[in-house]
Amino acid sequence: xxxxxxxxxxFTSCEGCQLNKLNFENDLLDMLKLVDIVEFREAMDxxxxxxxxxFIEGSISSPTCVERIHDIRRRTKILVALGQCAVxxxxxxxxxxxxxxxxxxxxxxxDKYLFPSLPAMPVRAxxxxxxxxxxxxxxxxxxxxxxxxxxxxxxxxxxxxxxxxECKLKENECVLDKGMFCLGPVTRAGCDALCPxxxxxxxxxxxxxSNINKNGTxxxxxxxxxxxxxxxxxxxxxxxxxxxxxISWGNx
Amino acid sequence: xxxxxxxxxxHITRVEGHGNIVVDMKNGVLNKAQLDIVEPPRFxxxxxxxxxxxxxxxxxxxxxxxxxxxxxxxxxxxxxAALGLEISEQTKKLxxxxxxxxxxxxxxxxxxxxxxxxxxxxxxxFPLVETHKEVVLAALRLKRLANDIGDIxxxxxxxxxxxxxxxxxxxxxxxxxxxxxxxxxxxxxxxVNFAADVLKSLAGEIPVFERETxxxxxxxxxxxxxxxxxxVTSDTGIHPVExxxxxxxxxxxxxxxxxxxKFSRSSYLVGALARFNNNHALLHxxxxxxxxxxxxxxxxxxxxxxxxxxxxxxxxxxxxSIDLIDQLLEDGLKKEKPNQQPTRYGRGIALTEVPRxxxxxxxxxxxxxxxxxxxxxxxxGQNLANIDNDMRKLVPExxxxxxxxxxxxxxxxxxxxxxxxSCSVHMLDVEFIx
Numbered sequence: 001x002x003x004x005x006x007x008x009x010x011f012t013s014c015e016g017c018q019l020n021k022l023n024f025e026n027d028l029l030d031m032l033k034l035v036d037i038v039e040f041r042e043a044m045d046x047x048x049x050x051x052x053x054x055f056i057e058g059s060i061s062s063p064t065c066v067e068r069i070h071d072i073r074r075r076t077k078i079l080v081a082l083g084q085c086a087v088x089x090x091x092x093x094x095x096x097x098x099x100x101x102x103x104x105x106x107x108x109x110x111d112k113y114l115f116p117s118l119p120a121m122p123v124r125a126x127x128x129x130x131x132x133x134x135x136x137x138x139x140x141x142x143x144x145x146x147x148x149x150x151x152x153x154x155x156x157x158x159x160x161x162x163x164x165x166e167c168k169l170k171e172n173e174c175v176l177d178k179g180m181f182c183l184g185p186v187t188r189a190g191c192d193a194l195c196p197x198x199x200x201x202x203x204x205x206x207x208x209x210s211n212i213n214k215n216g217t218x219x220x221x222x223x224x225x226x227x228x229x230x231x232x233x234x235x236x237x238x239x240x241x242x243x244x245x246x247i248s249w250g251n252x
Numbered sequence: 253x254x255x256x257x258x259x260x261x262x263h264i265t266r267v268e269g270h271g272n273i274v275v276d277m278k279n280g281v282l283n284k285a286q287l288d289i290v291e292p293p294r295f296x297x298x299x300x301x302x303x304x305x306x307x308x309x310x311x312x313x314x315x316x317x318x319x320x321x322x323x324x325x326x327x328x329x330x331x332x333a334a335l336g337l338e339i340s341e342q343t344k345k346l347x348x349x350x351x352x353x354x355x356x357x358x359x360x361x362x363x364x365x366x367x368x369x370x371x372x373x374x375x376x377x378f379p380l381v382e383t384h385k386e387v388v389l390a391a392l393r394l395k396r397l398a399n400d401i402g403d404i405x406x407x408x409x410x411x412x413x414x415x416x417x418x419x420x421x422x423x424x425x426x427x428x429x430x431x432x433x434x435x436x437x438x439x440x441x442x443x444v445n446f447a448a449d450v451l452k453s454l455a456g457e458i459p460v461f462e463r464e465t466x467x468x469x470x471x472x473x474x475x476x477x478x479x480x481x482x483x484v485t486s487d488t489g490i491h492p493v494e495x496x497x498x499x500x501x502x503x504x505x506x507x508x509x510x511x512x513x514k515f516s517r518s519s520y521l522v523g524a525l526a527r528f529n530n531n532h533a534l535l536h537x538x539x540x541x542x543x544x545x546x547x548x549x550x551x552x553x554x555x556x557x558x559x560x561x562x563x564x565x566x567x568x569x570x571x572x573s574i575d576l577i578d579q580l581l582e583d584g585l586k587k588e589k590p591n592q593q594p595t596r597y598g599r600g601i602a603l604t605e606v607p608r609x610x611x612x613x614x615x616x617x618x619x620x621x622x623x624x625x626x627x628x629x630x631x632x633g634q635n636l637a638n639i640d641n642d643m644r645k646l647v648p649e650x651x652x653x654x655x656x657x658x659x660x661x662x663x664x665x666x667x668x669x670x671x672x673x674s675c676s677v678h679m680l681d682v683e684f685i686x
């Protein structure tokens with residue numbers, strides 16, 4: 001069997017997910033035995049015409065981005081959105097909450113039309129996405145799982161339970177019980193509850209689970225002295241588009 | 253001998269973010285030589301408005317994955333200055349070790365993975381796995397070691413977890429720090445010396461080019477300034493951080509979605525070479541030794557030597573991390589809780605050195621601890637005008653070398669600055685309408 005041709009592309013993002021993927025140095029050379037990296041602008045000069053698997057980092061936020069992602073979709077068999085910017089628009093989408101004309105004018109003044117900008121959209125708003133790796137940054141073990149599954153021709157497992165489950169399995173003291181705010185009860189797992197394990201609250205960087213227990217969540221937040229408004233505001237940090245579908249790809 | 257030249261490198265490779273090199277020369281007259289920044293704008297400061305001081309560092313970290321630690325440090329220091337939060341000596345030392353880790357991770361990534369392929373005439377690090385396996389393995393071990401620092405002290409290297417205003421959410425154990433120190437001593441130092449030797453053997457591949465410019469960096473009397481300090485410029489000396497706006501003087505140019513900057517001249521340089529030129533006397537002796545071996549002497553006016561200065565800093569960061577861990581272990585690690593009791597609300601300005609140069613964060617908080625105004629000035633943005641100026645001097649000097657050689661030297665020039673384009677177009681100076 002010939003090795004699958006893999007390519008990496010970056011759109012509007014911090015490129016932290018690309019970096020994260022280079023951060024399991026011990027496995028990097030083994031991985032190169034399984035796949036052919038044919039395009040990866042951040043690390044190499046080569047380009048290719050076709051790919052078996054394309055990994056996309058970043059959100060779609062300019063007319064050029066839209067053209068580029070269509071082009072990549074046409075060339076690839078499988079397309080994977082890598083990290084929260086690609087999956088939901090991520091932190092870039094916070095700007096969608098403000099009128100874009102105003103933001104641009106404030107930054108560039110009379111030159112506001114020099115640099116085109118659209119609301120920050122997830123990749124799936126523009127082209128078909130086959131698989132998603134969530135998180136800000138994406139979790140490196142989860143990315144490895146997806147890559148290995150695809151190389152083996154399997155369908156990767158996708159988590160849809162709350163971070164709380166993983167946190168309890170690690171026997172961490174409950175963050176809310178410590179008196180801190182936490183989005184663990186409503187955030188999708190897969191990160192191994194990394195932030196609570198390091199004494200920090202869950203920031204919701206992997207987006208909400210698909211079926212939030214709304215009443216239970218409201219009750220529990222109230223019992224710990226936090227409001228739903230506060231929770232919504234914090235969840236929007238990485239998930240503005242998911243929390244307010246109406247502004248995801250409107251013309252504000 | 254041609255006097256016409258047109259170069260258009262679309263999305264230059266092996267740099268962070270999206271930029272194009274454009275050169276246009278007709279009849280020996282250089283009409284254009286510039287780096288176009290085509291990264292989509294991101295509007296971070298606008299997004300900061302209305303967010304609490306707990307969230308500021310979480311948000312600004314996402315300006316850049318590679319510099320996420322640096323953004324968090326500058327952000328926390330600005331917040332602490334604005335809210336009057338004192339931090340402990342232990343917090344300061346742990347942060348300094350993290351800054352060293354982030355600096356040497358990024359410097360290794362740039363010098364050995366992104367820039368080195370140019371010296372060996374290949375298009376990426378991947379062919380080197382076959383031809384120069386020992387170097388690649390040493391480089392990977394160094395990168396892993398730098399990431400270990402981040403993983404152990406801050407939870408993870410990209411978008412660290414444990415750093416909050418006033419301190420840390422988790423203090424590492426003494427055993428963890430001791431293990432880290434042993435790795436730095438037994439593996440880090442030999443690997444970096446080996447990498448420096450390899451770089452020395454390639455020194456002939458570094459293009460010969462000089463253009464003296466203004467060099468701006470942080471400065472401290474006590475140490476090679478990375479975590480903290482005043483501003484120092486090679487033209488005008490020392491300035492307090494509060495004067496940062498007078499020094500950066502940002503302006504818009506049509507070919508870049510990132511703003512440019514200038515101070516005493518039409519451009520200035522920040523980053524490892526500026527730090528080396530301004531503060532070389534405070535480097536640890538092993539780092540000075542490597543600098544001499546690599547032919548780097550202050551002041552150096554060759555921007556391509558920035559890559560060499562980065563390797564010198566890797567040595568310094570490893571040695572200083574070992575020192576800091578020794579001090580922490582000698583004093584004993586205390587289980588401190590972060591100090592999050594604001595004593596005032598107002599404006600706070602902070603600087604820190606990140607791998608690509610001096611970084612400023614400036615926040616204004618209201619009495620609820622909510623951000624009213626935010627400004628971040630990024631090293632790559634400060635370097636852009638200087639890159640354009642270098643290109644305008646370089647192109648006429650090498651015009652007879654042929655288009656391919658010229659293109660390669662221009663790409664190498666841009667890479668030498670190790671630009672971080674996502675950072676630079678985070679978007680600057682947003683004034684909020686109340």
